Amino acid sequence: MELRQADVAIGRAAILHGLSLRVASGERLALIGANGSGKSTLLRTLHGLLPVAAGQLQRDTAIRQAMVFQRPFLLRTSVARNLALGLWLSGVPWREAMGRVEPALARVGLQGAAQRNARHLSAGQQQRVAFARAWSLQPDLLFLDEPTASLDPPAKREVEALMAGFAQAGTTMVFASHNLGQVKRLATRVAYLEQGRLLADLPVAEFFDRGRLASVSREADLFLQGEMA
Numbered sequence: 267m268e269l270r271q272a273d274v275a276i277g278r279a280a281i282l283h284g285l286s287l288r289v290a291s292g293e294r295l296a297l298i299g300a301n302g303s304g305k306s307t308l309l310r311t312l313h314g315l316l317p318v319a320a321g322q323l324q325r326d327t328a329i330r331q332a333m334v335f336q337r338p339f340l341l342r343t344s345v346a347r348n349l350a351l352g353l354w355l356s357g358v359p360w361r362e363a364m365g366r367v368e369p370a371l372a373r374v375g376l377q378g379a380a381q382r383n384a385r386h387l388s389a390g391q392q393q394r395v396a397f398a399r400a401w402s403l404q405p406d407l408l409f410l411d412e413p414t415a416s417l418d419p420p421a422k423r424e425v426e427a428l429m430a431g432f433a434q435a436g437t438t439m440v441f442a443s444h445n446l447g448q449v450k451r452l453a454t455r456v457a458y459l460e461q462g463r464l465l466a467d468l469p470v471a472e473f474f475d476r477g478r479l480a481s482v483s484r485e486a487d488l489f490l491q492g493e494m495a
Protein backbone atom coordinates (compact mmCIF):
# COMPACT_ATOMS: atom_id res chain seq x y z
CA MET A 267 0.00 0.00 0.00
CA GLU A 268 1.36 3.40 -0.84
CA LEU A 269 0.30 6.94 -0.14
CA ARG A 270 1.91 9.54 -2.39
CA GLN A 271 2.01 13.23 -1.58
CA ALA A 272 -1.43 12.97 -0.02
CA ASP A 273 -3.43 15.90 1.30
CA VAL A 274 -6.40 14.92 3.45
CA ALA A 275 -9.09 17.24 4.75
CA ILE A 276 -11.97 16.72 7.15
CA GLY A 277 -14.69 19.11 6.07
CA ARG A 278 -12.86 22.36 5.41
CA ALA A 279 -9.98 21.59 7.75
CA ALA A 280 -6.77 20.48 6.01
CA ILE A 281 -5.32 17.76 8.25
CA LEU A 282 -2.60 15.84 6.36
CA HIS A 283 -0.19 17.66 4.10
CA GLY A 284 1.83 16.07 1.27
CA LEU A 285 2.16 12.81 3.13
CA SER A 286 4.00 9.89 1.49
CA LEU A 287 4.15 6.48 3.12
CA ARG A 288 4.67 2.93 1.93
CA VAL A 289 3.56 -0.14 3.85
CA ALA A 290 5.18 -3.41 2.79
CA SER A 291 3.90 -6.90 3.49
CA GLY A 292 4.88 -8.27 6.93
CA GLU A 293 5.81 -4.89 8.39
CA ARG A 294 4.51 -3.55 11.69
CA LEU A 295 4.51 0.21 11.43
CA ALA A 296 3.92 2.32 14.54
CA LEU A 297 2.60 5.86 14.12
CA ILE A 298 3.59 8.20 16.90
CA GLY A 299 3.15 11.93 17.54
CA ALA A 300 1.42 14.36 19.86
CA ASN A 301 -2.37 14.55 20.24
CA GLY A 302 -3.85 15.99 17.09
CA SER A 303 -0.77 15.28 14.93
CA GLY A 304 -2.88 13.26 12.47
CA LYS A 305 -2.34 9.60 13.39
CA SER A 306 -6.04 8.68 13.39
CA THR A 307 -6.62 10.62 10.20
CA LEU A 308 -3.76 8.78 8.50
CA LEU A 309 -5.06 5.39 9.64
CA ARG A 310 -8.58 6.20 8.47
CA THR A 311 -7.22 7.37 5.12
CA LEU A 312 -5.21 4.18 4.64
CA HIS A 313 -8.27 2.09 5.53
CA GLY A 314 -10.33 3.97 2.93
CA LEU A 315 -12.62 5.75 5.41
CA LEU A 316 -11.45 9.21 4.34
CA PRO A 317 -10.79 10.33 0.77
CA VAL A 318 -7.47 11.69 -0.45
CA ALA A 319 -8.02 15.29 -1.62
CA ALA A 320 -4.76 15.51 -3.56
CA GLY A 321 -2.06 12.93 -4.26
CA GLN A 322 -2.71 9.20 -4.49
CA LEU A 323 -3.51 6.11 -2.47
CA GLN A 324 -2.43 2.95 -4.23
CA ARG A 325 -3.31 -0.44 -2.89
CA ASP A 326 -3.66 -4.02 -3.99
CA THR A 327 -7.43 -4.60 -4.07
CA ALA A 328 -6.93 -8.30 -3.29
CA ILE A 329 -5.67 -7.40 0.18
CA ARG A 330 -8.13 -7.99 3.03
CA GLN A 331 -7.93 -5.28 5.62
CA ALA A 332 -9.55 -4.59 8.97
CA MET A 333 -9.41 -1.83 11.56
CA VAL A 334 -9.63 -1.79 15.34
CA PHE A 335 -10.44 1.52 17.05
CA GLN A 336 -9.62 2.90 20.47
CA ARG A 337 -13.19 2.16 21.53
CA PRO A 338 -15.05 -0.53 19.61
CA PHE A 339 -18.34 0.16 17.87
CA LEU A 340 -20.59 -2.56 19.24
CA LEU A 341 -24.33 -2.82 18.76
CA ARG A 342 -26.68 -3.43 21.67
CA THR A 343 -27.09 -7.09 20.83
CA SER A 344 -25.27 -10.38 21.41
CA VAL A 345 -21.54 -10.76 20.92
CA ALA A 346 -22.31 -13.44 18.30
CA ARG A 347 -24.49 -11.09 16.25
CA ASN A 348 -21.93 -8.29 16.50
CA LEU A 349 -19.25 -10.59 15.12
CA ALA A 350 -21.42 -12.16 12.44
CA LEU A 351 -22.67 -8.77 11.29
CA GLY A 352 -19.10 -7.58 10.69
CA LEU A 353 -18.48 -10.62 8.50
CA TRP A 354 -21.85 -10.38 6.73
CA LEU A 355 -21.15 -6.73 5.85
CA SER A 356 -17.91 -7.82 4.23
CA GLY A 357 -19.75 -10.37 2.09
CA VAL A 358 -19.75 -13.59 4.13
CA PRO A 359 -23.15 -15.39 4.09
CA TRP A 360 -24.92 -15.19 7.48
CA ARG A 361 -24.80 -18.92 8.26
CA GLU A 362 -21.07 -19.11 7.54
CA ALA A 363 -20.54 -15.91 9.52
CA MET A 364 -22.26 -17.43 12.58
CA GLY A 365 -20.08 -20.52 12.14
CA ARG A 366 -16.96 -18.39 12.49
CA VAL A 367 -18.07 -16.81 15.78
CA GLU A 368 -16.92 -19.48 18.24
CA PRO A 369 -13.41 -19.95 16.79
CA ALA A 370 -12.92 -16.17 16.75
CA LEU A 371 -14.05 -15.87 20.39
CA ALA A 372 -11.77 -18.73 21.41
CA ARG A 373 -8.92 -16.92 19.71
CA VAL A 374 -9.34 -13.94 22.07
CA GLY A 375 -10.15 -15.94 25.22
CA LEU A 376 -13.87 -15.15 25.24
CA GLN A 377 -15.26 -18.67 24.92
CA GLY A 378 -18.82 -18.84 26.19
CA ALA A 379 -19.49 -15.11 25.69
CA ALA A 380 -21.34 -15.49 22.37
CA GLN A 381 -24.82 -14.92 23.80
CA ARG A 382 -23.91 -12.07 26.16
CA ASN A 383 -24.97 -8.55 25.31
CA ALA A 384 -21.83 -6.95 23.88
CA ARG A 385 -22.56 -3.63 25.59
CA HIS A 386 -22.59 -5.34 29.00
CA LEU A 387 -18.99 -6.52 28.73
CA SER A 388 -16.07 -4.71 30.36
CA ALA A 389 -14.00 -2.31 28.23
CA GLY A 390 -11.23 -4.89 27.93
CA GLN A 391 -13.68 -7.63 26.90
CA GLN A 392 -15.31 -5.30 24.37
CA GLN A 393 -11.92 -4.61 22.85
CA ARG A 394 -11.32 -8.36 22.67
CA VAL A 395 -14.62 -8.68 20.77
CA ALA A 396 -13.29 -6.05 18.35
CA PHE A 397 -10.14 -8.15 17.90
CA ALA A 398 -12.25 -11.28 17.40
CA ARG A 399 -14.19 -9.39 14.70
CA ALA A 400 -10.92 -8.36 13.04
CA TRP A 401 -9.53 -11.88 13.42
CA SER A 402 -12.60 -13.48 11.85
CA LEU A 403 -12.04 -11.33 8.74
CA GLN A 404 -8.62 -12.99 8.36
CA PRO A 405 -7.00 -9.69 7.33
CA ASP A 406 -3.67 -9.42 5.56
CA LEU A 407 -3.43 -5.88 6.82
CA LEU A 408 -4.67 -4.62 10.17
CA PHE A 409 -5.00 -0.97 11.23
CA LEU A 410 -5.18 -0.23 14.94
CA ASP A 411 -5.91 3.19 16.41
CA GLU A 412 -4.53 3.28 19.95
CA PRO A 413 -6.24 -0.03 20.78
CA THR A 414 -5.02 -0.11 24.39
CA ALA A 415 -5.33 3.60 25.24
CA SER A 416 -8.57 3.43 27.22
CA LEU A 417 -7.87 0.16 29.05
CA ASP A 418 -6.56 -0.58 32.54
CA PRO A 419 -3.12 -2.27 32.83
CA PRO A 420 -4.32 -5.93 32.91
CA ALA A 421 -6.66 -5.40 29.92
CA LYS A 422 -3.86 -3.50 28.18
CA ARG A 423 -1.57 -6.51 28.55
CA GLU A 424 -4.25 -8.86 27.23
CA VAL A 425 -4.90 -6.71 24.17
CA GLU A 426 -1.20 -6.25 23.52
CA ALA A 427 -0.86 -10.05 23.62
CA LEU A 428 -3.54 -10.22 20.91
CA MET A 429 -1.55 -7.74 18.82
CA ALA A 430 1.51 -9.93 19.29
CA GLY A 431 -0.61 -12.89 18.09
CA PHE A 432 -1.47 -11.06 14.89
CA ALA A 433 2.22 -10.17 14.49
CA GLN A 434 3.22 -13.82 14.92
CA ALA A 435 0.65 -14.84 12.33
CA GLY A 436 2.47 -12.54 9.89
CA THR A 437 -0.33 -9.95 9.64
CA THR A 438 0.92 -6.59 8.39
CA MET A 439 0.02 -3.97 10.96
CA VAL A 440 -0.11 -0.19 11.13
CA PHE A 441 -0.89 1.06 14.62
CA ALA A 442 -1.04 4.41 16.40
CA SER A 443 0.34 4.39 19.91
CA HIS A 444 1.32 6.73 22.73
CA ASN A 445 3.10 3.88 24.49
CA LEU A 446 6.77 3.77 23.52
CA GLY A 447 7.28 0.44 25.32
CA GLN A 448 4.54 -1.04 23.15
CA VAL A 449 6.13 0.49 20.06
CA LYS A 450 9.49 -1.09 20.94
CA ARG A 451 7.90 -4.46 21.64
CA LEU A 452 5.73 -4.66 18.53
CA ALA A 453 6.92 -2.38 15.73
CA THR A 454 9.46 -3.10 13.03
CA ARG A 455 9.31 0.52 11.85
CA VAL A 456 8.27 3.86 13.35
CA ALA A 457 6.86 6.96 11.69
CA TYR A 458 6.64 10.30 13.49
CA LEU A 459 3.90 12.82 12.64
CA GLU A 460 3.69 16.46 13.59
CA GLN A 461 0.88 18.78 12.48
CA GLY A 462 -0.17 16.46 9.68
CA ARG A 463 3.31 16.00 8.27
CA LEU A 464 5.54 12.94 8.35
CA LEU A 465 8.88 14.07 9.76
CA ALA A 466 10.65 10.75 10.37
CA ASP A 467 10.17 7.18 9.13
CA LEU A 468 12.80 4.69 10.29
CA PRO A 469 13.34 1.03 11.23
CA VAL A 470 12.61 0.69 14.97
CA ALA A 471 16.25 0.30 16.09
CA GLU A 472 17.26 3.45 14.21
CA PHE A 473 14.28 5.40 15.52
CA PHE A 474 15.33 4.74 19.09
CA ASP A 475 18.96 5.56 18.31
CA ARG A 476 19.05 9.19 19.42
CA GLY A 477 21.91 10.26 17.18
CA ARG A 478 20.27 8.69 14.13
CA LEU A 479 16.82 10.15 14.85
CA ALA A 480 18.24 13.63 15.50
CA SER A 481 20.04 13.49 12.14
CA VAL A 482 16.68 12.84 10.42
CA SER A 483 14.37 15.13 12.41
CA ARG A 484 15.16 17.43 15.30
CA GLU A 485 11.42 17.67 16.05
CA ALA A 486 11.04 13.90 16.32
CA ASP A 487 14.08 13.70 18.58
CA LEU A 488 12.65 16.43 20.84
CA PHE A 489 9.32 14.60 21.00
CA LEU A 490 11.06 11.36 21.99
CA GLN A 491 13.12 13.13 24.66
CA GLY A 492 9.91 14.62 26.08
CA GLU A 493 8.14 11.26 26.10
CA MET A 494 11.04 9.50 27.80
CA ALA A 495 11.61 12.23 30.41
Ligand SMILES: Nc1ncnc2c1ncn2[C@@H]1O[C@H](COP(=O)(O)OP(=O)(O)OP(=O)(O)O)[C@@H](O)[C@H]1O
Nearest residue numbers: 276277279281299300301302303304305306307308
Ligand atom coordinates in the same frame (compact mmCIF):
# COMPACT_ATOMS: atom_id res chain seq x y z
N1 LIG B 1 -14.15 15.77 12.44
C1 LIG B 1 -13.16 16.65 12.46
N2 LIG B 1 -13.35 17.92 11.99
C2 LIG B 1 -12.35 18.83 12.00
N3 LIG B 1 -11.12 18.57 12.43
C3 LIG B 1 -10.87 17.35 12.91
C4 LIG B 1 -11.87 16.33 12.93
N4 LIG B 1 -11.31 15.20 13.45
C5 LIG B 1 -10.04 15.53 13.73
N5 LIG B 1 -9.77 16.80 13.40
C6 LIG B 1 -8.48 17.51 13.58
O1 LIG B 1 -7.51 16.82 12.85
C7 LIG B 1 -6.25 16.89 13.50
C8 LIG B 1 -5.67 15.51 13.59
O2 LIG B 1 -6.49 14.70 14.41
P1 LIG B 1 -6.21 13.16 14.63
O3 LIG B 1 -7.34 12.63 15.46
O4 LIG B 1 -5.94 12.52 13.32
O5 LIG B 1 -4.87 13.20 15.50
P2 LIG B 1 -4.21 12.06 16.38
O6 LIG B 1 -2.74 12.19 16.16
O7 LIG B 1 -4.83 10.75 16.09
O8 LIG B 1 -4.58 12.54 17.85
P3 LIG B 1 -4.76 11.67 19.20
O9 LIG B 1 -3.40 11.22 19.60
O10 LIG B 1 -5.35 12.67 20.15
O11 LIG B 1 -5.70 10.54 18.88
C9 LIG B 1 -6.50 17.58 14.85
O12 LIG B 1 -6.11 18.91 14.74
C10 LIG B 1 -8.00 17.49 15.01
O13 LIG B 1 -8.48 18.58 15.73
